[in-house]
Amino acid sequence: MKRKMKRNILLVEDEEAHARLILRIFSEFKEEFKISWVKTIKEAKDLLKKNDFSAIIADYYLPNGDGLGLIGEGKKRSIPVIILTSYGSERLAVRAIKIGAADYIPKSIGELYRLPQVVEKAIEAWNTALEKERIEKAFYLLLESMDCFAYILDRDLRYLYATDKARERLKIRKDKIIAKKFDEFHSKKDTGIFKKKAKEAFESGEVITYDFYDESRNVFLRRKLIPIGEPPTKKISYLLVVSEDVSLAKQADYRQKKIEKREKELTKKIKEMERLKGGIISNVSHELKTP
Incomplete structure (x- = not known):
């Protein structure tokens, strides 16, 4: 495995035999991982306060609680948590994933030997998700700062996001607009024109710009329909719609x-x-x- 830097991993396991096996497995990757082993949740929390870790590996069953309690600690520090479960405990594993675990591993010898690869994959996926979240936040902040109305629609022309200015114009709360369709807020004439332009944008993958007179609000709008591709296929799945009031112009x-x-x-x-x-x-x- 190619590594750019050593990963500091916190192992929380009260069963010494399992812990020793895991430490031995990771010893084959000394250049990639450094493992800190503790037996209880309290010890884990104390160590988390003093050190920076790249990931947490925690047994589901621990003396003073369960490993799920450490998922929240991982979220606070923006690091993934991998849960160790007894073999055949699929329901516990599903519960762990729902709560926010990055992955889980059954405590069988064959599965435990996969831990280094699972941990590395979890760290990379976690960091990718964090970077995506950071970019999305920056993107939405940029939209909110624009002096126009902006929203994102899916292929069914349902709202996935709308800026404060757009929602104020449509007179709807943030928690009410998601999944609503375009035609619920716009006239039949407006919707008819918009659907044709949206179809053109989805099919061509090109930015479509057109002017429209909104009779219900007595304003001239200039709309830009910007196709958004979904990685990694780049298939056009969404439209960013930017509407500008050009009445004065x-x-x-x-x-x-x-x-x-x-x-x-x-x-x-x-x-x-x-x-x-x-x-x-x-x-x-x-x-x-x-x-």
Whole structure:
């Protein structure tokens, strides 16, 4: 196994025979792992306060409680917890995963020899999830800071997320908008146009921009439909919709076009007057020359 740095692992196991076996297994990977062994939850908590660990391996059954109590400690410190269970204790394993364990290993000799690989995989998956969470938080903070309405829809056009500005505009609480469909908040005309544009964005994978007049709110909106691919396949599964109120710009554009139209009409009238004036002068000149 290739390792960039040594992992500090906390082992919480009260059965000495099992603990010795696990320590012997990890001794083959001295360059990759350093194991600290304790027998009780109290000892584990004390050690967690004093040291930084990359992961916790904890037996389910311990003298003063069970290993599930350490899952919360792992979450506090952003490290994964792997639970050791008796062979055949699948229900306990499922419970551990539901509570937040990164993985579990039955306490059979064959399975225990997989521990180094399981721990490394759990650490990598945990760190990847933390990085993804960090990026998502930064992404949502960026959306919230934008001076526009933004939301994310799935392929069924159901809301997965909406910024505060978007929810204020739709007049709905944060806990009520998730899984609601686009057409529940928008007119039939708006929904019809949006569905066509959304289909185009999903199929092409390209950003679609269009302007729309929202009659119900008396505003002009400029919408950008941004396809979001789902790693690792990059299949387009979501749309980030950014809506900007362009009413003032539209009004200014309308006024500008109106001014330009008036200027054209005025220019046309002036030219017509000059033409008529030229004709009148020509007629007068002709009459003056005629005896």
